[in-house]
Amino acid sequence: MVSPTKRPHVLLASNRLPVAVRVERGELVVTPGAGGVASGLRELTGPDSGRWIGWPGETWRLDAEQRRALDERLQALFAIPIELSATEVRRYADGFSNGVLWPIFHYALERLPADPGGWDEYRRVNERFAEAIVKEYRPGELIWIHDYQLMLVPDLVRQALPDAAIGFFLHVPFPTSELFRVLRWRRALLEGVLGATVVGFHTAAYAAHFISSAQKILGCPMAEGRIVIGGRQVRVVDLPMGIDASTYDSLARAPQVEREVARLHRLRPDMELLISVDRLDYTKGIPRRLLAFERFLERYPQWRGRVQLIQVAAPSRESVGAYQEFGRSVNELVGRINGRFTTLGHAPIHFLSRTQNRERLLALYQAASIALVTPLRDGMNLVAKEFVAARQDDDGVLVLSEFAGAAAELAGSIVVNPYDLDGVADAIAQALEMPLAERQERMRSLRARVLERDVHRWANDFLAALQAEHDRAGRMPVQDETFDQPRQVIATIRRSRSRITLVLDYDGTLVPLQARPDDARPDDELLQSLARLAARRDVAVHVSSGRRRAEVERWLGHLPIGLHAEHGIWSRTELGRWSSRLAERPAWLKAARKAMDERVRSVPGSMIEQKEASLVWHFRNARPEVAEPAAAALQNELEHALDSSDAAVVAGARIVEVRDARVHKGLVVKDVRREHPRTRLVVIGDDTTDEDMFAAAPPGAVTIKVGAGRTAARYRLAGPDQVRQLLDSLVRGLGKPRPARPEAA
Numbered sequence: 161m162v163s164p165t166k167r168p169h170v171l172l173a174s175n176r177l178p179v180a181v182r183v184e185r186g187e188l189v190v191t192p193g194a195g196g197v198a199s200g201l202r203e204l205t206g207p208d209s210g211r212w213i214g215w216p217g218e219t220w221r222l223d224a225e226q227r228r229a230l231d232e233r234l235q236a237l238f239a240i241p242i243e244l245s246a247t248e249v250r251r252y253a254d255g256f257s258n259g260v261l262w263p264i265f266h267y268a269l270e271r272l273p274a275d276p277g278g279w280d281e282y283r284r285v286n287e288r289f290a291e292a293i294v295k296e297y298r299p300g301e302l303i304w305i306h307d308y309q310l311m312l313v314p315d316l317v318r319q320a321l322p323d324a325a326i327g328f329f330l331h332v333p334f335p336t337s338e339l340f341r342v343l344r345w346r347r348a349l350l351e352g353v354l355g356a357t358v359v360g361f362h363t364a365a366y367a368a369h370f371i372s373s374a375q376k377i378l379g380c381p382m383a384e385g386r387i388v389i390g391g392r393q394v395r396v397v398d399l400p401m402g403i404d405a406s407t408y409d410s411l412a413r414a415p416q417v418e419r420e421v422a423r424l425h426r427l428r429p430d431m432e433l434l435i436s437v438d439r440l441d442y443t444k445g446i447p448r449r450l451l452a453f454e455r456f457l458e459r460y461p462q463w464r465g466r467v468q469l470i471q472v473a474a475p476s477r478e479s480v481g482a483y484q485e486f487g488r489s490v491n492e493l494v495g496r497i498n499g500r501f502t503t504l505g506h507a508p509i510h511f512l513s514r515t516q517n518r519e520r521l522l523a524l525y526q527a528a529s530i531a532l533v534t535p536l537r538d539g540m541n542l543v544a545k546e547f548v549a550a551r552q553d554d555d556g557v558l559v560l561s562e563f564a565g566a567a568a569e570l571a572g573s574i575v576v577n578p579y580d581l582d583g584v585a586d587a588i589a590q591a592l593e594m595p596l597a598e599r600q601e602r603m604r605s606l607r608a609r610v611l612e613r614d615v616h617r618w619a620n621d622f623l624a625a626l627q628a629e630h631d632r633a634g635r636m637p638v639q640d641e642t643f644d645q646p647r648q649v650i651a652t653i654r655r656s657r658s659r660i661t662l663v664l665d666y667d668g669t670l671v672p673l674q675a676r677p678d679d680a681r682p683d684d685e686l687l688q689s690l691a692r693l694a695a696r697r698d699v700a701v702h703v704s705s706g707r708r709r710a711e712v713e714r715w716l717g718h719l720p721i722g723l724h725a726e727h728g729i730w731s732r733t734e735l736g737r738w739s740s741r742l743a744e745r746p747a748w749l750k751a752a753r754k755a756m757d758e759r760v761r762s763v764p765g766s767m768i769e770q771k772e773a774s775l776v777w778h779f780r781n782a783r784p785e786v787a788e789p790a791a792a793a794l795q796n797e798l799e800h801a802l803d804s805s806d807a808a809v810v811a812g813a814r815i816v817e818v819r820d821a822r823v824h825k826g827l828v829v830k831d832v833r834r835e836h837p838r839t840r841l842v843v844i845g846d847d848t849t850d851e852d853m854f855a856a857a858p859p860g861a862v863t864i865k866v867g868a869g870r871t872a873a874r875y876r877l878a879g880p881d882q883v884r885q886l887l888d889s890l891v892r893g894l895g896k897p898r899p900a901r902p903e904a905a
């Protein structure tokens with residue numbers, strides 16, 4: 161259970177506050193909401209725990225006196241209201257949230273309006289939620305934002321509170337990226353959610369879809385199992401939500417529930433009951449369920465007159481266009497099937513189009529032989545779990561759609577495909593004919609799961625993950641991403657009077673990265689500046705590149721400087737004399753080549769560069785949404801396939817490279833230090849492979865990272881232009897050059 165003393169306060173935000181507000185005979189009545197999320201999270205609010213921010217409902221009809229009373233009541237419930245106008249509700253909630261996001265997230269593309277609207281209000285209401293959170297927030301609190309109505313809020317809060325622990329949980333499915341990218345606002349929605357520290361989903365599949373959308377649509381890389389965005393890492397977790405199972409379990413034994421169960425049995429002697437409970441929503445699969453029940457009656461005539469399906473369907477979202485027609489068509493379907501199979505006053509379908517209170521629901525669950533829970537898509541589906549929690553008699557069969565999140569968890573149910581009418585009809589027959597011993601065995605295993613993984617455990621686990629992740633971020637070295645000015649760095653270099661040894665990466669450091677590697681050849685200016693530096697007796701110059709030896713030699717070979725190719729496999733410290741750090745060609749090259757060849761075929765625009773002891777897959781000319789996930793997959797594949805410890809797989813700037821792990825650029829720096837003792841070492845590079853050089857540099861060295869990204873370097877310059885400024889002012893500032901030596905530095 162939650163222990164407020166052990167955990168910081170929680171600031172919850174969801175579209176609706178967990179209250180029901182109504183006016184009875186002029187008096188305002190505020191009752192705590194009964195929804196699953198509400199009852200699960202309510203215990204997180206209180207004087208020593210936390211507050212809840214959300215919309216209290218349609219308050220625009222209240223007079224001034226009632227409004228005052230509402231504020232008081234809400235305060236007592238630790239609830240902070242966000243008042244929305246009727247227009248805002250129509251456009252933000254009905255229009256965009258329920259009219260656009262809901263159908264897409266539930267794979268119901270055909271329910272999307274031709275010209276989806278409401279985005280501006282969605283954004284504005286999200287801004288108002290974020291402002292309220294920022295205003296309420298006290299340092300040290302955990303912020304927990306809920307569901308698809310508030311997807312922009314995490315990042316809006318992050319901008320105002322960069323160091324806050326922000327959690328986000330999506331209660332609906334996250335669809336495959338192919339479907340998600342139908343949304344015109346896909347980037348903004350993803351970036352909004354990725355403002356969170358931890359993002360939670362009901363199932364591993366939703367989490368995987370979200371990660372792949374972040375990779376394909378935003379081009380986000382992964383690091384340490386987390387999504388990287390804006391210099392931060394975002395953890396994605398799958399945590400299936402549970403119900404308040406112990407409350408259900410004990411309420412199920414209440415006398416009024418038992419009386420109701422007895423009444424139901426009396427009214428329908430010798431009748432097997434099937435129960436379905438839903439909001440009247442097109443995602444819940446009610447029409448197909450009715451058709452499957454009809455199919456069952458056709459195929460299993462022996463059951464006619466001995467079974468009844470009680471369908472409880474609470475009206476829902478009646479102001480959203482897609483729901484209006486829907487209700488009517490369900491009614492017609494019930495009428496048609498009942499017309500066909502009603503005998504001696506017995507109608508096979510009993511349709512209750514209203515919300516039932518919890519006791520009545522519990523009685524229905526207990527009186528039923530089967531719960532038919534067959535949504536077409538459902539984030540989790542709590543009804544399935546409520547049915548299980550109600551069955552302390554260990555009896556009853558759960559028939560569950562494979563497209564409900566609950567199916568990933570509830571082994572023991574009969575899992576069906578709701579689109580397969582024959583399959584569902586057969587499952588109903590199978591459930592009706594199942595022997596008692598098997599029913600009990602299945603129900604016991606279901607109950608063990610539902611009672612153990614309840615809503616309290618879910619909330620605790622999520623908040624623990626959020627706290628742990630927040631602590632981890634706090635332990636990570638803070639990266640100063642601001643750029644230094646070349647003259648500041650020069651000042652540091654000059655502070656020492658000793659001689660200087662420069663070790664310079666080439667691509668991305670001395671020249672900008674080019675779409676075609678051949679276009680990165682050195683211009684005259686660069687060559688002159690390197691020549692002038694090399695001509696000085698108090699300066700030694702080394703260029704350490706990942707490129708092939710032949711290229712480095714062709715472009716820079718005439719200069720009296722040290723050259724290092726293929727990340728240090730080849731080195732030349734005297735003009736024309738190259739030597740290798742590797743005795744033979746690595747054994748893993750062939751397998752790596754094969755894997756990369758396949759990627760070239762599947763990712764148009766990508767290509768392979770083969771070197772002496774390394775292979776590079778370049779994808780800077782390919783579409784990022786295709787190439788980025790392929791790169792992640794290739795990296796993964798190579799890491800597993802090349803079991804040789806001699807091979808290192810590195811993902812760099814739009815490349816995946818395999819090279820010999822025994823040799824890296826760090827060895828270049830070590831050798832250079834040995835060659836030029838007692839000099840001030842200046843190491844400059846832009847890429848992951850240059851981090852080996854920074855790591856090998858002695859404490860007094862000046863290490864400079866070019867561009868953004870995590871680094872161990874002490875300084876950071878914006879790009880090759882700034883590096884060149886630095887080199888030029890080194891030439892100017894160190895006095896007159898000496899004549900060039902015939903030998904390399």
Ligand code: ADQ
Nearest residue numbers: 196331437438439472473474515516538539540541542543
């Ligand atoms: P919902 O789509 O509302 O929730 P669900 O999980 O089934 O779906 O929860 C519905 C709740 O309302 C249950 O507690 C149920 O008992 C109650 N309910 C439904 N119909 C009722 C009726 N006719 N009368 C009385 N009570 C009724 C969203 C997602 C789900 C996810 C939850 C929680 O769509 O997939 O499981 O959030 O994350």
